[in-house]
Amino acid sequence: MTATAPTYPSTAPAGPPALLLDSITKTYRSKAGAVDALRGVTYHFARGSFTAVMGPSGSGKSTLLQCAAGLDHPTTGTVVLNGVTLLGLNEVELTKLRRAEMGFVFQAYNLLPSLTVYDNVALPLRLTGRRPARNDVQRVLEQVGLEGKAKRRPAELSGGQQQRVAIARALITRPSVFFADEPTGALDSGTSRQILGLLREATDRAGQTVVMVTHDPVAAAYAERVLFLSDGLLAGHLDRATPAQIAAAMSDLEG
């Protein structure tokens, strides 16, 4: 573990940064008092990179992801996605950017229970006002291994299958950046492997950028680079590490 200031990942494919965080801070204010969830994070996610973010519980991982994706506004600092500064966008512009450029996968599968698998996957396209092409939907369903399940409803699928529907839904708009928060948190190891394989494939085959928050060293090992977050600050990184190395670094951080 190299506890130095974060550097540009050498192993990532060259190219302009897909996502740029510049001195992000985030303070939550509530009746109970203020919490500094992020205390100045600067980082460039290269196009086509797969980055895992790890850290103890409460270290600000989810907050980082939400600020990076424009779901929440950082207290200070800027976020630039594919050259667009999120700060100046209004709610509708943010939404349009989100549906064009970003895909989301979360621990809770977040599917609409009333829609079939097919309709869930096609929903982002419908929201843009486009009529989804049957072939496109079938193709992403195949890609995640759910061919033949198009007519099912989420309740009729296993957890792993539901998460694959969520990935298919993220894939269908061909986003440039994937945001994943504990995508395998509720899955067994075999199913987790399939899900992580899908994310890996997105970077390898389509040059999409993946930012994944996880607490599982095995999952983190799918990424080229693991960023460590501690108390709202970047505490270092590991490149192409094994699960054992990552686990050791984590226990250092927590200890």
Added chain:
Amino acid sequence: MFFLSRQTVGRHRSLYAGSFVALAVGVFLLGLAATATAATIAYHGPTSASISVTTLGGDGTAPQNVKVPLSDADVSGLQTVLSLVGTISGFITIFVIASTFAFAVASRRREFGLLRLIGATPRQIRRMVLGEALAVALAASLTGALAAQLATPLLLRRASYTELAPVKLEPASPWVPLAIAVAAGLLVAMLGARSAARRAGRVGAIDALREAALEPPRIGPVRVVFGLLFLAGAIVMLTLIRPSSGEGAVPLAMFTPMVMVIALTLLAPLVVPLVGRLWAVPLVAWTQVSGRLARSNVLAAPRRSASLAAPILAISAIAGSMVLSLSFAADSAAATIRDAVRAPIVVTGAAPVDSAQVKAVDAGLPLRVVRVAADYAELEDAEGIDPAIAAQTRDLTVRSGSLAGLTGNTVAVSKEMAGFESYHVGDEIPVVFPDRTPVKLRVVAIVKDAFGVNPSFLIPLDLARKHAPEAQTERSFVLPADGVAPADLVKQVPGAQLATDWEADQADGVRKGNRLGLVMLLGPAALYSAIAIANTLLMGSLQRRHEFVTSRLLGATPAQLRRMVLWESSLVGTIALSLGTVITVTVGVLIRHAMTSGVADVPMTVPWGILLGIGALCLILAVGSALAPTTYLLRRSQPSAAVD
């Protein structure tokens, strides 16, 4: 977005069942009021028993011929009641629909957040909610209209030959009234859904990720401003409930609570937690964990609690104020009648013959005259009296002029009527008598009002005999001869009663009449509110399966959860009822003051039974409709269900 609306309505059947039933019943009542009104409009009274008169014209209106029906076969009483039923139903419908939609939106924050996350704009969310509302509203309005059409003949059969419509009513063409009812239903639904949709549009993508789907405690500034405006309006209306408003005080007392209810509902997310905190003190002190849980559930989601409290608040405040106002109005009527009668004996029916035991008999002749004004002509109650005798048997205190001149073509007018029409002593009032003779009556006196004893127009007995030869004395006031005890005399004269007994009978009659009106007005509203209360609470509980499962997993027993729901719904019910009580008491105190000024010793009848009954019914409904689905859910929610 309509594609989504269609799918989600199906999914949220339990949420929308509430709105559906509420709106269908609302449109049913509106439709019924509309078809019945159409039937009364289509009804043409017997033409023979009417008088044709020409109005005076002037002030920009030309004289015109109008027909004034002479008989009692008049359906305007029913029309008035129907329009009131329509107004109240419409009001409660808007109200219930707005709160059920608000509730549906509040319990779906996560879903909206998710849609926003995957790219729905706020506008798309708004349109989706409106689309859902439209789908539900269409189905509900058509159902309600169909039911109204089926029920119309039944209602008309019931309403025919009653005090309100002493004629036979036949259904008229239903298309226009039902179209109006359906349109009103759609409009009401859209109005109600609008604010809910706007709120749904404000849900952020991040709400899909937050752990609890807890709503923010904030309440929009627009809502606060409107709430305060309505509150100010209600307060202004309250200040108008004063003695000088006369007869207008009772309608004011009936409509002010509605404005007050709107104000309190708008401000409910602020008011409900406040009152809730108060009532929670004894609750937490008496109970163990379940009361504490109930308290935090009610306080942590003020919007949700406000939606649940709204229908209870509405019906308790409106019904309570109406019942109390009418009762106080009847008390005041009883006191007025008591003060207006001076004779110790009243004889109902034909006047008693003079005898040695009788000093004087005031046998007035009741008749009706058509009063002709500039642009209308109206049938008025009048009585032919002998002023010399009547001045001894009843209160005919003269405000101006003199009763001595009540001979020939003259009239004495009650103070209220004189006020309305600005009559002064010396004015001439053109009238047409039942024998069709037009006469100009000169005002010789303005006398004190005596509702229930004296009509607004008093004419000389001879004039009445001359122009209304068929008029019969219906009640007379009798002064016994000196030394004759009234109690003895009563036993000898047929139809005689002690004045005190007669006064009590009259007051009873007023109360009975009020009761009929109350049943017609409040019946549908109460039925409707009952459905609404049951609805919102049912929906609320059915949405909580997940919470129950989790609590069971944590070791809560079904009995503990049931107790929690019991306390929760009682707390919400108590909050709503205490606000309703405040409104009722305020209106009651004001109307009492307005009604008793100038009259001494007005009896006070508080209809405790009915008022407590309303409160108890609201509470039972609230608790019952929260507990029933909970019991059902708990039976199907073994802790193991949390795993799937």
